[in-house]
Amino acid sequence: MIEVKDLKKNFGDKEVLKGVNVTMEAGKCNLIIGASGSGKTVFMKCLVGLFQPDEGQIMYSKVNYTEMDDEQRKGIRKEIGMLFQGSALFDSQTVEQNILFPLDMFTKDSQATKMKRVNEVLDRVKLKDVNKKFPAELSGGMKKRVGIARAIVLNPKYLFCDEPNSGLDPQTSLVIDKLIKEITIEYNITTIVNTHDMNSVMEIGDHIIYMHQGLKEWEGTNKEIIFSKNEKLNEFIFASEFLKDAKDMRMLEETGKIDNDRNMDEMIK
């Protein structure tokens, strides 16, 4: 579990995070959504320790991460896996070497044991015959899966995913989403996903945090988000007519009525 208390971060005069309070639960996919510039990337970078917050606390399983120095943080960092937007695979290393790297660095297991683990995680992300390939030889979706494999190879307690679906087609995005969800349940980890993708929100959003101008504007589940009355959230989620239609259809299905002034007859036609 990760608890964030009154987190603030400024860059010069610009207030990016203005006091965020949130709790991310274990075994759940916690999604951070929000428009560009709402502070969600800075929030995630503060959580993993790439940015030092100006005020507030980040508690990893009741341990205050913000007050630790780099040496003390190493212990918690070993429990963190992260999937980056661009996958961040090491270009000069093969897929196998990329996944072996954390094992080589932090374990004293035999080479055979490490290789067994590499093949296990590659199987888990449903990748075959790519061990000797370099990242440049892989598709975007495959790179993301290798990124996930590298992130989970040390059995982390926390998995961070920054825009896991950016640059992927809807079908591959779905595969990645399902993989993240399955891994979260299987390993009982606290997963935090930073995303713009509304499909992901509906598919895997056990706990959704909507950020607006550096503050948590709304939080809830993927069931609740459809019926939310929060104007800013609705403006963000249902930005297109297509999505507005989809929302109304869903409301109609579930409640038998819609609570706005749109012409339903026209929509049903």
Next chain:
Amino acid sequence: MTLFTEFGRYLLMIKGMFSKPENGKMYWKEFMHQCGEIGIGSLGIVVLISFFIGAVSTLQTAYQLVSPIIPKSTIAQIVRDTIILEFAPTLVCIVLAGVIGSKIASELGNMRVSEQIDALEIMGINTKAYLVMPKILAALLTIPMLIILAGALGIWGGRLAGTVSGILSPQEFDTGLLSSFVPYNVFFALIKAYTFAFIISSISAFYGYHVNGGALEIGRASTKSVVVSCIAILFADYILSQLLLST
């Protein structure tokens, strides 16, 4: 960014390199990899330029020494001292600033832009220690070796050029080479080699490590690292000569 801010960040990077390695074996592996990249990778260019520098110095020294009262063996003496004192350490290091410096800056810059450095940080690895330190240590080990090789090849190139062009015989060159030899000059050349090796590797690592932006910024960091390294080499050359050679 002011010069002082930049220098402060440079010092902080150097300070940040000193921490207990997460895994000594992995650091050793990276160090050996960098020795290959820096040492073996620059061997060809060093051999080529040092040989020709030696050859050209012999020809140009002979061209300037027109007095019949000066023995021909003096040419070898001048070539030897010029190569040991200046050409081998300084000129070769300026070329290495281009070859190694741009490589280090663009490698680290690319790692920064593609979030590979962030990925290492999140794993709990001190990236300054793991990525920068082995490069500096490898440069400190291999560049002085390259300078010694450059000195030897430069003198040999000068001897060959002098003989082939008929300016002086091999015996005359060898006589000049062995007369009035000051071993301190070799020590001075090595001091310069270590200083320049540190300058090249640390400055280029600094600019690469702190790249902020995209592909264009990597190119800019690479160019800046070469320019700043060259200026720092020339400045250090002057200071070292003043401190160690002035009578």
